[in-house]
Amino acid sequence: MKRALTEQEYVEENPQFFRRLHVHDGIWWDQIYPGYARPAFKFQELVPKTARPARSESWLGYSHCVPAVDMGNAAVPYMVLEGEDLREFSLARLGTLKRNRVRKGLKHCEVKEVPELESCLEEAREVCASHSLRGAATRHAHHVSPSFFTEQAETWRKQMRRDFACRGRSWFGAWREGRLVGYVATLRVNDVVLIEKVKLHTEFLPFCPSDALYFHVLSDAAQDKTCRRIFNSAPQRPGLDRFKELFFFKPTPIPLYVSNPVLYRCAMRAMALREAWFAARRSRRESQAEETGGGEKS
Numbered sequence: 001m002k003r004a005l006t007e008q009e010y011v012e013e014n015p016q017f018f019r020r021l022h023v024h025d026g027i028w029w030d031q032i033y034p035g036y037a038r039p040a041f042k043f044q045e046l047v048p049k050t051a052r053p054a055r056s057e058s059w060l061g062y063s064h065c066v067p068a069v070d071m072g073n074a075a076v077p078y079m080v081l082e083g084e085d086l087r088e089f090s091l092a093r094l095g096t097l098k099r100n101r102v103r104k105g106l107k108h109c110e111v112k113e114v115p116e117l118e119s120c121l122e123e124a125r126e127v128c129a130s131h132s133l134r135g136a137a138t139r140h141a142h143h144v145s146p147s148f149f150t151e152q153a154e155t156w157r158k159q160m161r162r163d164f165a166c167r168g169r170s171w172f173g174a175w176r177e178g179r180l181v182g183y184v185a186t187l188r189v190n191d192v193v194l195i196e197k198v199k200l201h202t203e204f205l206p207f208c209p210s211d212a213l214y215f216h217v218l219s220d221a222a223q224d225k226t227c228r229r230i231f232n233s234a235p236q237r238p239g240l241d242r243f244k245e246l247f248f249f250k251p252t253p254i255p256l257y258v259s260n261p262v263l264y265r266c267a268m269r270a271m272a273l274r275e276a277w278f279a280a281r282r283s284r285r286e287s288q289a290e291e292t293g294g295g296e297k298s
Contacts, residue, residue, distance in 0.1 A: 004188040004226070005168035011040050013166045025051035035060035043192050043231065047071065048257040061260035072255030079241065081218065081230040085248035089222040091215065098211070098246045105174070105212025109204075112216075114171040114183065117164045123180035125149050125156060130201045169196070172217050174209035182209040184217050191228040193221050214247050 005013065011021065011028050018040060020031035028040035037053035039046070045067040053062050066072045081089075091099055105111070114120065129149035136146055149156055164171060168189065174182040181204035185197040195217070200210050221227050235241050235251045 002168055002170050002188060004190055006190070007039075007041050007044060009167060010189045013168060016162075020057070022054055022057055024054045024057075027051045027053075029053035029057065029062070031057045033060070037062045039064050041189050043189070043194075043254075046257070052259070058259075061258065061263055063256050063258045066255050066257050069255045072257050073261050074256040074258045075253035076256060077234050077251055077253055079232040079235060079244050079249040080252040080254075081232070081247070081249045082228065082252075085250075086218075086222055086227070086230065087225075089218050089248065093248075094215075095246060101208045101211040102215045105208030105210070106215070108207040109174040109176050109181065109209045109212050111172065111174050111209075111212045114164075114173045117161065117171075120173065120180040121157060121160065124160065124183060124199070125153060127180060127182060127199045127201045128156070130203065131199045134202045170220075172213055172220075174213050176204050176207055176209070181207070182213055184213045186217060186221075188227070191226055193227055193230045195230065195232045210243070218247060 007028055011018070018030045021040060022029055022031075027044070027046070029037045030040045031037045031053075035058065037058040043065055045065045048066060048071055051064075052058070063074070091102060094102065117124075128144075129146055132144055132149065133146040163169065163185070168187055170186045170188070172184045172186075173180050182200040183197070184195065184199075187194045187196050198210070198213070218230070221230055230249075232244055232249050241251070
């Protein structure tokens with residue numbers, strides 16, 4: 001796994017992540033909504049009132065992670081691997097069924113860090129297209145459409161090359177008979193590792209590449225004693241969450257300090273309503289498409 005980035009390096013390497021950046025009280029802040037800011041590296045922990053964004057950039061408020069639960073007044077859930085589960089991570093500690101799946105994956109797939117991108121770039125695109133198509137029925141409206149990887153292939157290639165070149169990221173691939181069938185991308189900032197991308201080709205799922213990849217990545221991180229936590233997105237759906245839990249990830253409320261709790265709760269409700277609206281709209285589109293298709297067939 002590559003050297004950890006500092007906060008400054010993280011900002012320099014990933015300008016595409018941010019809306020409106022500024023430095024105040026020695027911290028990089030991003031105005032994620034008009035008048036509302038949080039640290040550019042959103043998992044950066046700060047003691048409340050020791051740092052805040054500029055008032056002109058946070059007139060509606062701001063938030064940040066805190067190092068202790070009793071310092072916070074809100075929380076956001078993530079799947080997290082930390083503590084003894086991270087330090088003592090090993091094949092022997094996995095449950096019997098998961099251990100067997102990992103062994104099967106390692107037997108049928110070659111898992112290693114991706115040495116260079118160009119030789120497997122098109123195979124990675126095929127993996128992404130297959131992965132997106134498999135999840136199309138359950139993904140939210142803002143997720144990438146399967147057609148993106150064919151209709152905008154050159155745009156995808158540019159994004160992939162940019163991401164692969166970024167410092168702080170490590171890329172691990174699973175190859176089946178010389179063909180890339182899945183990959184995981186991680187990002188290391190300070191003492192935190194983020195699992196950013198997990199992509200798997202549907203055709204090769206029976207060979208357990210996901211189990212082999214997760215085991216390889218987590219074993220690599222466990223050997224780095226400076227790695228304190230691994231974040232793996234928020235809880236999403238029971239099957240996927242259970243897969244992560246079998247690798248010792250736990251749904252964990254990450255404590256936050258929010259400068260304006262009432263406004264924050266209103267914003268969270270608004271975002272939940274927005275997601276529900278997107279889901280309903282997508283469902284209507286899919287139903288209409290099915291009805292139209294059925295009419296043409298008859």
